[in-house]
Amino acid sequence: MVTSNGTARPVTLRDVARLAGVSVATASKALNGQPQVKAETRSRVMEAAAQLSFSPNTLAQALIGGRTGTVGLLTSDLEGRFSIPILMGAEDAFGSDQISVFLCDARGDAIREKHHLRALLSRRVDGLIVVGARPDSRPSLGRDLGVPVVYAYSPSDDPEDLSLVTDNEAAGRLAVDHLISCGRTRIAHITGDPSYGAAQDRARGARSRLTEAGLPLAGDQVWFGMWSEAWGRGATRMLLRKDPSVDAVFAGSDEIARGVLDVLHQEGLDVPSRVAVIGFDNWEVLAANARPPLSTIDMQLEELGRRAAQRLFAAIDGNPASGTETLPCRLITRESTAPLG
Amino acid sequence: MVTSNGTARPVTLRDVARLAGVSVATASKALNGQPQVKAETRSRVMEAAAQLSFSPNTLAQALIGGRTGTVGLLTSDLEGRFSIPILMGAEDAFGSDQISVFLCDARGDAIREKHHLRALLSRRVDGLIVVGARPDSRPSLGRDLGVPVVYAYSPSDDPEDLSLVTDNEAAGRLAVDHLISCGRTRIAHITGDPSYGAAQDRARGARSRLTEAGLPLAGDQVWFGMWSEAWGRGATRMLLRKDPSVDAVFAGSDEIARGVLDVLHQEGLDVPSRVAVIGFDNWEVLAANARPPLSTIDMQLEELGRRAAQRLFAAIDGNPASGTETLPCRLITRESTAPLG
DNA sequence: TTGTACGCGTTATCAT
DNA sequence: ATGATAACGCGTACAA
Numbered sequence: 001m002v003t004s005n006g007t008a009r010p011v012t013l014r015d016v017a018r019l020a021g022v023s024v025a026t027a028s029k030a031l032n033g034q035p036q037v038k039a040e041t042r043s044r045v046m047e048a049a050a051q052l053s054f055s056p057n058t059l060a061q062a063l064i065g066g067r068t069g070t071v072g073l074l075t076s077d078l079e080g081r082f083s084i085p086i087l088m089g090a091e092d093a094f095g096s097d098q099i100s101v102f103l104c105d106a107r108g109d110a111i112r113e114k115h116h117l118r119a120l121l122s123r124r125v126d127g128l129i130v131v132g133a134r135p136d137s138r139p140s141l142g143r144d145l146g147v148p149v150v151y152a153y154s155p156s157d158d159p160e161d162l163s164l165v166t167d168n169e170a171a172g173r174l175a176v177d178h179l180i181s182c183g184r185t186r187i188a189h190i191t192g193d194p195s196y197g198a199a200q201d202r203a204r205g206a207r208s209r210l211t212e213a214g215l216p217l218a219g220d221q222v223w224f225g226m227w228s229e230a231w232g233r234g235a236t237r238m239l240l241r242k243d244p245s246v247d248a249v250f251a252g253s254d255e256i257a258r259g260v261l262d263v264l265h266q267e268g269l270d271v272p273s274r275v276a277v278i279g280f281d282n283w284e285v286l287a288a289n290a291r292p293p294l295s296t297i298d299m300q301l302e303e304l305g306r307r308a309a310q311r312l313f314a315a316i317d318g319n320p321a322s323g324t325e326t327l328p329c330r331l332i333t334r335e336s337t338a339p340l341g
Numbered sequence: 342m343v344t345s346n347g348t349a350r351p352v353t354l355r356d357v358a359r360l361a362g363v364s365v366a367t368a369s370k371a372l373n374g375q376p377q378v379k380a381e382t383r384s385r386v387m388e389a390a391a392q393l394s395f396s397p398n399t400l401a402q403a404l405i406g407g408r409t410g411t412v413g414l415l416t417s418d419l420e421g422r423f424s425i426p427i428l429m430g431a432e433d434a435f436g437s438d439q440i441s442v443f444l445c446d447a448r449g450d451a452i453r454e455k456h457h458l459r460a461l462l463s464r465r466v467d468g469l470i471v472v473g474a475r476p477d478s479r480p481s482l483g484r485d486l487g488v489p490v491v492y493a494y495s496p497s498d499d500p501e502d503l504s505l506v507t508d509n510e511a512a513g514r515l516a517v518d519h520l521i522s523c524g525r526t527r528i529a530h531i532t533g534d535p536s537y538g539a540a541q542d543r544a545r546g547a548r549s550r551l552t553e554a555g556l557p558l559a560g561d562q563v564w565f566g567m568w569s570e571a572w573g574r575g576a577t578r579m580l581l582r583k584d585p586s587v588d589a590v591f592a593g594s595d596e597i598a599r600g601v602l603d604v605l606h607q608e609g610l611d612v613p614s615r616v617a618v619i620g621f622d623n624w625e626v627l628a629a630n631a632r633p634p635l636s637t638i639d640m641q642l643e644e645l646g647r648r649a650a651q652r653l654f655a656a657i658d659g660n661p662a663s664g665t666e667t668l669p670c671r672l673i674t675r676e677s678t679a680p681l682g
Numbered sequence: 683t684t685g686t687a688c689g690c691g692t693t694a695t696c697a698t
Numbered sequence: 699a700t701g702a703t704a705a706c707g708c709g710t711a712c713a714a
Contacts, residue, residue: 010465010487012707023685028709038683055463059400059409060707063690068400070464073444078429088419091446095453100460103414103444105432112436119441122396123411124351146351229630255626262632285596286626289570291603353691364701369693379699401691404706 011052020048031056062124070100071312072120074113076154077133078105081283082301086131086152089305097313099126108133117141127312130154131305135165135198148315152308153301155324162315163324164308166299168198171329172205175250175278175297178331180213182276183340184248188218190235190260191252192227199224199252202280206250218246227252232259240267247275247340254279254286257294261336265291276337293334300330352393361389372397403465411441412653413461415454417495418474419446422624423642427472427493430646438654440467449474458482468653470646471495476506476539489656493649494642496665503656504665505649507640509539512670513546516591516619516638519672521554523617524681525589529559531576531601532593533568540565540593543621547591559587568593573600581608588616588681595620595627598635602677606632617678634675641671 017027022041030037030045048054062068073090075083091101102120106113120128127147132138132154140158141149148162155163179187189206191199203222210217219239225231232251236259239246251257257279261271269275271292279287282298304327311321358368363386371378371386389395403409414431416424432442443461447454461469468488473479473495481499482490489503496504520528530547532540544563551558560580566572573592577600580587592598598620602612610616612633620628623639645668652662 013709014707024708025686025710026684029684032709034710036683041683055459057404057707058464059403060690061709063398063400063404063692063707064709066690070443078425078432084419084425087444088446091419091444095445095457098460100443100445100464102411102441103428103432104436104441105429116436118396119439123399123441229626233632255630259630289596289600291574355691365692366694366702367700370700373693377699382699398691401706402693404691404708405693407706 010057011054013054013056015052016045016049016054019052020045067126067316068124069098070102070123070125072102072104072116072123072125072128073131074104074106074116074120074128075131075133076106076108076113076138078107080133081281082153082299083131083133085301086305086308089302089307090129090152090309091305092302093306093309110139117145121145121147126316129305129308129312130156134196135168136196148312148320150308150312150315152304159324160322162311162321164304164311165324165326166198166301166304167326167328168201169205169208170326171280171297171299172202172207172250173209174205174329174331175202175280176206176209178295178333178337179248179250179276179278180209180215182248182272182337184276185215186218186243186246187215187248187250188223188239188243188246189250189252190223190225190232190239190256192225192231192256194224202252218248219243227255229255229259229262232256233263234259236260236263240269248337249275249277251277251279254281254283254290254294254296256280257296257336258286258290261290261294271336272338273340278337282332287332287334290336292336295331295333295335295337298330298332300327303327351398352395354395354397356393357386357389357395360393361386408467408657409465410439411443411464411466413443413445413457413464413466413469414472415445415447415457415461415469416472416474417447417449417454417479419448421474422622423494423640424472424474426642427646427649430643430648431470431493431650432646433643434647434650451480458486462486462488468657470649470653471497472646475537476509477537489653489661491649491653491656493645500665501663503652503662505645505652506665506667507539507642507645508667508669509542510546510549511667512621512638512640513543513548513591514550515546515670515672516543516621517547517550519636519674519678520589520591520617520619521550521556523589523613523678525617526556527559527584527587528556528589528591529564529580529584529587530591530593531564531566531573531580531597533566533572533597535565543593559589560584568596570596570600570603573597574604575600577601577604581610589678590616590618592618592620595622595624595631595635595637597621598637598677599627599631602631602635613677613679614681619678623673628673628675631677633677636672636674636676636678639671639673641668644668 030042104116128149138154140156151163223235279296287294371383445457469490479495481497492504564576620637628635
């Protein structure tokens with residue numbers, strides 16, 4: 001572990017100044033592009049810096065400037081697949097702006113979250129993004145943290161906070177709208193855990209679009225259950241028994257959709273000619289590799305993460321916002337939905 | 342954005358000292374549990390600190406101590422599912438030791454990686470963990486970074502670096518061993534991209550275990566292809582045509598295994614009574630929800646991440662290691678493998 | 683054009 | 699037991 005100055009100590013501006021034969025102040029000015037420095041001096045300093053592969057100690061800079069150029073990303077559920085794209089989008093947006101990201105996973109534990117929060121604040125992060133595990137509201141971190149906070153995916157329960165969420169109701173409308181435009185008239189909805197606000201919102205959107213079109217809900221009910229493939233299979237069997245005439249299924253997740261497809265195959269009902277199926281999440285591995293490839297709704301979570309980063313920027317720069325901002329979902333059409341033959 | 346001291350400025354030790362009516366030096370000692378301070382004074386300081394909800398500025402501490410208590414996590418592929426568990430394990434191990442983690446995603450781009458590396462070094466991280474996207478060797482970051490580095494999943498191409506990888510050859514042996522112990526004698530191997538060292542290693546392990554047992558490789562070849570469900574389907578069809586007597590399939594990934602299951606169902610071959618299937622990765626959503634639930638190999642990536650963190654600790658504390666350390670995989674038995682009726 | 687001096691917040695050393 | 703002071707690495711107002 002020997003650095004370029006031949007010791008274990010990192011290279012400092014003093015080392016550069018000494019090598020260039022100037023004072024630290026001049027070295028600082030030269031490297032920071034201040035105009036009041038002779039061209040030849042500047043190049044001598046730059047050369048020295050390069051030779052020692054000097055990189056300024058960000059901590060010292062932060063201590064002066066009051067800004068650390070860091071933000072905290074507080075997630076409750078890294079394992080779940082929803083956090084990741086959001087996190088990627090945010091990381092991407094920050095990375096291009098020279099901001100470094102502290103990652104903290106609270107694992108759904110409030111104690112651990114408090115702990116991480118303290119750590120982040122003592123590191124003087126310039127702001128925080130809180131990424132929830134599920135699309136329901138979560139407790140606010142409070143109003144007086146000293147740094148701006150943006151909530152993504154899970155909105156804060158304090159309306160004064162700024163939250164960014166996906167528009168689940170519109171997504172439900174979108175899915176059903178697509179099935180209708182494929183000429184389907186016997187549309188069913190199989191979805192997951194009814195305690196999820198998102199499940200309710202999507203169902204409401206689906207119902208309202210059906211009503212608009214004067215169409216019934218096939219099976220006469222929304223099939224709530226669990227977010228699993230197995231439930232998709234079970235619900236489909238019940239649905240087919242109750243209403244064999246169904247010609248389209250809107251599934252609340254791609255996992256559920258995979259279960260739906262499985263049973264439709266077993267029953268010899270072709271997709272999409274006999275029954276169209278649309279999923280939710282656009283979880284590529286599941287959706288793109290389904291047989292047939294699955295049409296689905298994309299929540300554009302990476303975009304949500306990017307947007308959260310932008311909002312945080314603005315707040316850091318003194319332009320805070322508040323309230324809940326809703327982002328649209330996008331329809332992805334693959335082969336599991338098509339116009340009726 | 343008003344902090345507890347009534348201004349926009351974070352609370353400093355001076356504020357605490359003033360409120361407690363002591364000097365900053367004494368306040369510091371009191372809060373840091375130094376013995377040479379009167380009990381009553383200490384409690385007065387603690388109270389003041391609590392009242393102002395003071396938290397020490399880590400930057401200033403780091404500036405003195407030379408240690409920042411931060412590490413960089415440099416990943417090349419956040420999207421891929423292999424980085425996440427490793428990252429979780431590392432974050433977990435660090436979190437419990439008061440270390441904060443900078444997350445950087447290079448997105449497989451060497452330029453971006455260099456960029457992030459510079460940023461991390463200028464933030465004076467105490468160490469780095471480099472998480473690769475695929476289990477093949479990758480270019481070393483170099484020997485003279487000034488901080489210790491641990492490579493996880495993708496080993497460094499410099500043997501002087503410390504790398505932690507999974508034992509793919511042993512994993513291949515393990516999978517086949519399990520199928521043999523289920524009484525299977527016509528075992529085939531369908532796997533992914535042959536340019537992956539891991540694919541080759543697993544295949545080698547599988548072959549060597551078969552040879553030991555005096556068993557042939559069903560289908561007379563390893564079916565290399567792609568890491569996709571579709572390839573699993575295609576390869577299985579070819580396999581069944583070439584060798585209908587096959588009674589077990591070792592799939593190189595759970596995705597491939599899902600494709601295998603799909604075709605076996607279509608062909609009316611029951612799993613596991615007629616054909617046993619074992620996957621690889623223990624990707625829960627795919628494996629646990631398969632029909633039937635899939636036996637598979639778990640790479641214990643979270644443990645690998647934790648281990649990487651430990652090794653980095655040791656190196657930071659002056660006990661560096663080097664070379665490649667290999668971690669074992671674990672067999673997960675579910676219902677897709679069982680003794681022959 | 684260059685150098686000196688101070689401050690950022692904290693800890694450690696040395697007096698008191 | 700407490701306080702004044704230096705030091706960490708850098709940027710910047712000010713003096714030269």
